[in-house]
Amino acid sequence: MSTKTTRFVKIALIACALTLIIAACAPAPTAVPAPTQPAAAAATQPAATVAPTAPPAPKPTDTPAKPVDIELWAQATSTQAPAPPDDWVGYKTIREKLNLNLKYVIIPTGQDGETKINAAAAANALPDFFQAVSTTNARNKVIDLNKQGLIAPVDDLLKLMPNRAKTHYNNPASLAMAKIDGKQMAFVEVPNLPRREGVVIRKDWLDKLGLKMPTTMDELFAVAKAFTEKDPDGNGKNDTYGLGGFFDGTWGQGNRFAFFFGAYGVPDTWDWDNTSNFGLAVRNPNFYKALVEFRKWNESKVIDPDWATINRDEFRIRWPQGRYGIMWEDFCALACVANYPKFDNNFPNGEWVALPTMKGAVAKPYYNSYGGLGSFFAVSKKAADAGKGPAIAKLLEWMASPEGYYLLGFGVEGVNYKLDKNGAVTTDGLSDPTKAWNHESMARFTQMRNQLIYDNNPNEVLARYPDFVTDKSKKPMSPMAFYKFFSTQTWQDSTAGNLIVNPSNRADLQRFYNENFQAFALGTKPLTEQTWADFLKALDANVKANAWEESARKNLQDAGILKK
Amino acid sequence: MSQYAGTPAVARVRRARAKPDVPLAMRVQRLARAMWKHRWYYLLLIAPLTYYLIFRYIPIWNAQIAFKDFFALKGVEGSPWVGLQHFEAFFNSFYFSELIVNTVIFSLARLILGMPIAIILALAIHESRFLFFRSLVQTVTYLPHFLSWVIMLGLLLGLLSPSSGMINEMIKAAGGQPIAFLTSTAWFRQVVVLSDIWKETGWSTILYLAALLGISPDLYEAAEVDGASRWRRIWHISLPGIVPVIVLITLLRLGNILDVSFQQIWVLYSVPVYSVGDIIDTWVYRSGVLDFQFSLATAVGLFKGVIGLILILVANSVAKRVAQQSLF
Numbered sequence: 001m002s003t004k005t006t007r008f009v010k011i012a013l014i015a016c017a018l019t020l021i022i023a024a025c026a027p028a029p030t031a032v033p034a035p036t037q038p039a040a041a042a043a044t045q046p047a048a049t050v051a052p053t054a055p056p057a058p059k060p061t062d063t064p065a066k067p068v069d070i071e072l073w074a075q076a077t078s079t080q081a082p083a084p085p086d087d088w089v090g091y092k093t094i095r096e097k098l099n100l101n102l103k104y105v106i107i108p109t110g111q112d113g114e115t116k117i118n119a120a121a122a123a124n125a126l127p128d129f130f131q132a133v134s135t136t137n138a139r140n141k142v143i144d145l146n147k148q149g150l151i152a153p154v155d156d157l158l159k160l161m162p163n164r165a166k167t168h169y170n171n172p173a174s175l176a177m178a179k180i181d182g183k184q185m186a187f188v189e190v191p192n193l194p195r196r197e198g199v200v201i202r203k204d205w206l207d208k209l210g211l212k213m214p215t216t217m218d219e220l221f222a223v224a225k226a227f228t229e230k231d232p233d234g235n236g237k238n239d240t241y242g243l244g245g246f247f248d249g250t251w252g253q254g255n256r257f258a259f260f261f262g263a264y265g266v267p268d269t270w271d272w273d274n275t276s277n278f279g280l281a282v283r284n285p286n287f288y289k290a291l292v293e294f295r296k297w298n299e300s301k302v303i304d305p306d307w308a309t310i311n312r313d314e315f316r317i318r319w320p321q322g323r324y325g326i327m328w329e330d331f332c333a334l335a336c337v338a339n340y341p342k343f344d345n346n347f348p349n350g351e352w353v354a355l356p357t358m359k360g361a362v363a364k365p366y367y368n369s370y371g372g373l374g375s376f377f378a379v380s381k382k383a384a385d386a387g388k389g390p391a392i393a394k395l396l397e398w399m400a401s402p403e404g405y406y407l408l409g410f411g412v413e414g415v416n417y418k419l420d421k422n423g424a425v426t427t428d429g430l431s432d433p434t435k436a437w438n439h440e441s442m443a444r445f446t447q448m449r450n451q452l453i454y455d456n457n458p459n460e461v462l463a464r465y466p467d468f469v470t471d472k473s474k475k476p477m478s479p480m481a482f483y484k485f486f487s488t489q490t491w492q493d494s495t496a497g498n499l500i501v502n503p504s505n506r507a508d509l510q511r512f513y514n515e516n517f518q519a520f521a522l523g524t525k526p527l528t529e530q531t532w533a534d535f536l537k538a539l540d541a542n543v544k545a546n547a548w549e550e551s552a553r554k555n556l557q558d559a560g561i562l563k564k
Numbered sequence: 565m566s567q568y569a570g571t572p573a574v575a576r577v578r579r580a581r582a583k584p585d586v587p588l589a590m591r592v593q594r595l596a597r598a599m600w601k602h603r604w605y606y607l608l609l610i611a612p613l614t615y616y617l618i619f620r621y622i623p624i625w626n627a628q629i630a631f632k633d634f635f636a637l638k639g640v641e642g643s644p645w646v647g648l649q650h651f652e653a654f655f656n657s658f659y660f661s662e663l664i665v666n667t668v669i670f671s672l673a674r675l676i677l678g679m680p681i682a683i684i685l686a687l688a689i690h691e692s693r694f695l696f697f698r699s700l701v702q703t704v705t706y707l708p709h710f711l712s713w714v715i716m717l718g719l720l721l722g723l724l725s726p727s728s729g730m731i732n733e734m735i736k737a738a739g740g741q742p743i744a745f746l747t748s749t750a751w752f753r754q755v756v757v758l759s760d761i762w763k764e765t766g767w768s769t770i771l772y773l774a775a776l777l778g779i780s781p782d783l784y785e786a787a788e789v790d791g792a793s794r795w796r797r798i799w800h801i802s803l804p805g806i807v808p809v810i811v812l813i814t815l816l817r818l819g820n821i822l823d824v825s826f827q828q829i830w831v832l833y834s835v836p837v838y839s840v841g842d843i844i845d846t847w848v849y850r851s852g853v854l855d856f857q858f859s860l861a862t863a864v865g866l867f868k869g870v871i872g873l874i875l876i877l878v879a880n881s882v883a884k885r886v887a888q889q890s891l892f
Contacts, residue, residue, distance in 0.1 A: 149637040507850035
């Protein structure tokens with residue numbers, strides 16, 4: 001090798017080494033330090049574009065020289081779609097109208113999202129404004145973050161949002177769920193339509209096998225058995241199951257099979273009907289009866305045996321493939337224009353119909369329990385200390401104004417939607433139907449809609465869940481008909497469950513509970529009155545379930561739900 | 565690491581180099597001169613050393629939160645000390661012994677089953693005379709390494725699902741009852757170990773192949789001239805030639821015996837198989853990370869690190885005495 005070449009190689013090596021070092025040592029890219037906005041000054045700024053009494057136009061001197069940076073973390077409405085692009089008209093409008101630089105970061109659903117929030121909290125790096133997601137209980141997440149001193153009270157910010165308070169924070173019971181020691185520690189947003197899931201059955205299969213609509217658990221079992229064994233789709237293969245579902249990682253049977261236990265009066269983890277001796281539903285003798293029945297279904301192989309391992313995505317691949325005859329499903333996941341075609345294409349003659357609460361097992365059966373609140377959104381202490389609270393309030397108030405509501409909920413008028421003569425959103429008459437707000441390619445531009453924008457007003461609900469005619473079978477479909485049926489069944493109110501604080505050994509307790517429940521359900525552990533009683537004793541002895549029940553009673557007594 | 569490291573000859577050289585009668589100043593000067601002579605190599609070392617310093621050594625300071633009640637707002641130094649509270653919480657967990665047993669079983673099964681298969685595959689590839697076939701086998705066996713465990717779950721469900729898995733379809737066609745491989749306590753461990761071997765064996769052969777290529781071809785030629793069969797050459801040349809690498813990998817694996825692939829278990833396990841599938845890392849994720857008990861998670865990490873260090877020291881000492889091979 002010549003001297004020149006050697007020198008060149010050496011210089012190249014040094015350059016490589018230095019590049020690596022610089023890359024390793026370089027700090028993570030951070031936003032330009034946000035200018036702090038004096039609270040008093042910000043509070044006097046116009047709160048919204050449609051405030052009942054429009055404040056005077058701000059003087060040029062009221063506007064800070066530099067926009068305030070706001071980082072928002074929230075789950076996406078459409079998990080299949082990405083975040084809005086940097087040149088999104090929403091960012092531009094927010095910058096121009098509110099003098100805010102919004103950075104919107106989508107956090108994953110499920111435990112991944114919770115991990116992201118926890119990791120950021122541990123590093124004291126929570127964003128300015130974020131969705132306090134939790135797989136067990138969002139209120140518990142707010143309690144944890146408050147204990148760590150990482151979030152700030154938002155009582156003062158609520159006063160800066162008169163319009164949003166009317167449309168989004170108008171349920172004092174919901175807001176109270178985020179109150180800790182008398183302080184409002186998070187906003188509780190409007191929940192996605194409550195009681196929106198239900199049991200549906202393949203009517204075409206019933207007709208083919210000459211079966212009548214079941215009304216009791218015994219009849220339902222007979223139908224499920226026939227769906228499994230009598231080739232209801234007529235394809236000559238043994239490839240169907242009476243009932244399909246999946247375990248959602250919560251407690252016991254999870255939400256997908258809760259209707260089964262609801263028929264026995266115990267759809268929730270807690271026994272809400274037993275106010276005199278409130279505790280876990282497993283203590284109720286009816287729970288044991290329901291479990292015996294559930295085990296019978298499993299042992300008869302009328303439930304898809306993969307239910308303990310598959311997740312929601314896999315479940316939603318399977319039912320449009322015609323694998324199940326009965327299932328518990330969300331009305332929109334079942335019947336909305338974006339979701340139903342997969343099933344319709346495979347089975348143009350297929351027909352799902354809603355089933356009511358199954359009767360006969362106990363005197364007071366339930367369809368399921370409902371306790372869902374809207375998303376909890378918190379302001380980080382760091383952001384509050386930097387004076388960003390009023391800016392966050394300004395953003396939220398704008399989101400509830402006509403301009404923000406339509407832009408972030410439906411897109412650009414005339415391009416993504418139109419307003420009909422009644423002021424309702426419609427996609428009729430759009431020059432490019434692929435630009436319609438509810439077209440899947442447009443989902444990225446309205447990602448915040450379910451979390452922060454929608455308020456469930458009647459026009460909005462009609463726009464979100466319109467009736468339609470299916471492409472392949474030309475069948476009229478009405479998602480709202482399913483919703484109305486589901487939501488008017490008899491549900492057990494378990495909203496107060498949000499007040500129960502998780503025990504410190506939550507992970508061990510939940511594992512012990514679920515592991516034993518599924519062993520009993522799947523038949524890997526003998527289920528007799530004796531083994532069940534042994535399990536209940538072990539629940540107390542091994543993982544202190546009784547201590548958690550005691551603490552839960554206290555939580556509910558303190559909140560005035562139970563008598564002391 | 566040289567295959568001669570730890571041998572008596574190397575020890576003699578070391579002793580000679582460290583003569584006590586050489587003044588310190590002169591030894592420093594010699595060292596500086598040697599470093600200057602090889603300055604380009606030292607310069608290249610800076611990047612990896614900086615990486616280890618920043619990402620591996622400086623964070624050790626934060627491990628003190630294992631003994632503290634960590635408050636993010638107060639920071640690592642400001643959080644109050646709580647002694648061994650978090651270690652006690654882990655040791656007193658109802659599942660402590662089960663977690664240790666599961667973790668060690670998975671680790672040892674991978675070591676005992678996975679390593680010989682990788683060595684056999686490396687020897688087979690090395691001995692292959694057909695370049696195309698060799699490249700094909702290497703590519704095919706390396707590929708699964710690049711699949712994530714989420715993808716692997718999809719593949720495993722396609723094979724093992726009791727409702728539609730290919731293997732269960734074959735069992736049903738043969739008149740048998742489908743087996744719930746992924747939810748059966750009798751089968752889950754086998755699925756974990758075998759799927760790991762399937763995914764990682766090809767990739768593991770790289771080190772052994774590199775060691776085999778480092779053996780002088782003269783040795784093979786001489787053995788061939790002496791009439792040694794192919795098996796004899798493998799037994800007397802190839803295997804002894806890669807013993808240092810085998811010892812090295814075994815020692816490093818022993819140090820990580822309480823580390824099992826978190827992603828794999830997290831993706832594959834489900835409630836019915838917790839009793840045979842739950843490992844320390846999945847417990848830490850549920851109890852420490854999801855339940856916001858970062859001090860507890862750190863305490864368990866520290867516990868694993870100490871056990872790993874003790875195992876490495878003991879195994880290194882045993883390897884030095886028994887096989888005259890060691891890490892240090």
